[in-house]
Amino acid sequence: MKKIDRVIIGSGIFGLYAALQSLKKGYSALILERDKNTFMRASFVNQARVHNGYHYTRSYNTAKKSREYFLKFIKDYEFAILKKFKKIYAVSTKFSYVNNEQFVKFCEIAKIPCSSIIPDKYFKKGLCSGAFEVEEYTFDAKKNPFIFNRTIK
DSSP states (O other): OOOOSEEEEOOSHHHHHHHHHHHHTTOOEEEEOSSSSSSSSHHHHTTTEEOOSTTOTTOHHHHHHHHHHHHHHHHHTGGGEEOOSOOEEEEESSSOSSOHHHHHHHHHHHTOOEEEEOGGGTSOTTSEEEEEEEOOEEEOGGGOOOOOSSOOO
C-alpha cells in the first residue's frame, strides 16, 4: 500500500491549490472529488471568490491566515484573477454577530482593507448597519492552471 501524506477533499480552486502546494513541498496528495470534473461545486456556488478573510469575524487568526494565503494565491495565479469590479461587503442590521463598528475594528486588527460606503447606495434603507468596499477577487475557471486529469505520483 502506497503512503499518502495529504488527503484533500474537493477539486475546486482551493483543493487543487492545496494539492499543488503539497506536491511542490515533496508531499504526496490524494484528491477526493464527488463529481466527474473539477470546479463543479463550491468554486462556482461561491461565485468563484478568492477569500480575503472578511467573513471570519469571530476568528482573527483565521482572518489573518486567509489574508496571507489570499496574497500568495493572487501572486501565484495573477493570470486567472479578475479584479476589475466593485466588491461590496455589508453587515446586516439583523441576525449578524457583528455590527458596523465591530467589523471595522475586526478589519483593522486582521489587517485586511475596507473602506466605509453608504449602505443605502446598494441595499434597502435600514437593512445594513454598514457597507464597505473591500479587496476580494474572483477567478476565471476557464484559465484553470491545474491540470489534474492524470494520476499524480
